Amino acid sequence: MATTLVYPTTTITCIIHHRFISRPPPALFSKISSSNNRNHLHLTKIRCTIGGGGGTRDDDNSTTTTTDNDSSGSMNDLLLKTAWYASELLGIAASLFRSNQNTTTTPIIIMNNGGSSSINNVIDRSIIVDTIKQDFQRSYFVTGAVTVDAYEDDCEFADPAGSFKGVARFKRNCTNFGSLIHKSNMKLMKWQDFEDKGIGHWRFSCTMSFPWKPILSATGYTEYYLSKESGKVCRHVEHWNVPKMALFKQLLTPRRGFWSK
Incomplete structure (x- = not known):
């Protein structure tokens, strides 16, 4: 009944x-x-x-479990965002003590056939893609050697920790982050083309220059959304194939053999 x-x-x-x-x-x-x-x-x-x-x-078990999971997820997001902004501020502080001789130069787009590909001044897609691939060879994530001409000035940059707008800020963050790295290895593994974007699959590892020498290692992919008006990248969205807190834990874990010294 x-x-x-x-x-x-x-x-x-x-x-x-x-x-x-x-x-x-x-x-x-x-x-x-x-x-x-x-x-x-x-x-x-x-x-x-x-x-x-x-x-x-x-019973109330399902409700309690859902509430606990939501609380745990919110706390993880808060910790990750705190670490992200702290690293940005630390990079800015480190840049104040960095010699001007170490400042990276800004690559420029080399136009084929004298420039744009159409009368509407839309940069040819192949040029943007080739430029991004060249930036990968320069490990632009950690060196700041990014071709800013390939991006809109107000391009949105997003990753698991947060998002912001402005290619100048992105270049500064990458440069400052690089100053905190002892050595790094970044490689573009695969590139995919879609109608409104390109996707670059990458592998990255680095040893931080902190006293405990933590090692960060991850794979992921970045989506490069292209503007119809200019052909430039208008959204740069990173996806990391590791849990959010795993990156934070890697940052806090001393390198193997550190305590035996």
């Missing part, structure tokens, strides 16, 4: 099952049937579905 109760904002559907059993188990809802045999129980079980979500709720 099914009973449905409807309130202004909540629908509760209850399904009532009846069955006879020979021995009394621990049950929340039960009553003794005195019609035939006093050793038998007439068990009534009520299961209710709340809110039309399609699930049946017998």
Whole structure:
């Protein structure tokens, strides 16, 4: 038997099952049937579905688990964002002590056939793609040797920790991050072309110059969305194939053999 109760904002559907059993188990809802045999129980079980979500709720365990997972995810995001902004500020501070001789030069786009590919001054897609691939050879993530002419001035840059706009800020962050690295290795593994974007799959590892010499290692891919008006990159979205907190833990883990020194 099914009973449905409807309130202004909540629908509760209850399904009532009846069955006879020979021995009394621990049950929340039960009553003794005195019609035939006093050793038998007439068990009534009520299961209710709340809110039309399609699930049946017998207790509060599912709600508690969901709440705990949400809280844990929010805390992980907060820690990652805190570490991201802290590294940005640390990079800015380190740049104040960096010699001007170590400042990276800004590559420029080398146009084929004298420049743009159309009368609308849209840069040819192949030129942008070749430029990005050349930037990978320069490990632009950690050197700051990025070709800013391949990006819109207000290009959006996003990664698992957050996002911001401005190619100048991106170049500065990459340059400053590079000053915190002892050595690094970055390689473009595969390139894919789509209608509105290109995707570069990469592999990256580095040893940080912190006293405990942590090692960061990851694979991932970056989406380069191209503007229809200029042909330049208007969105640069990084995806890391490691859990968010794994990167944070790598940053805090001393290099193997560090404590034996």
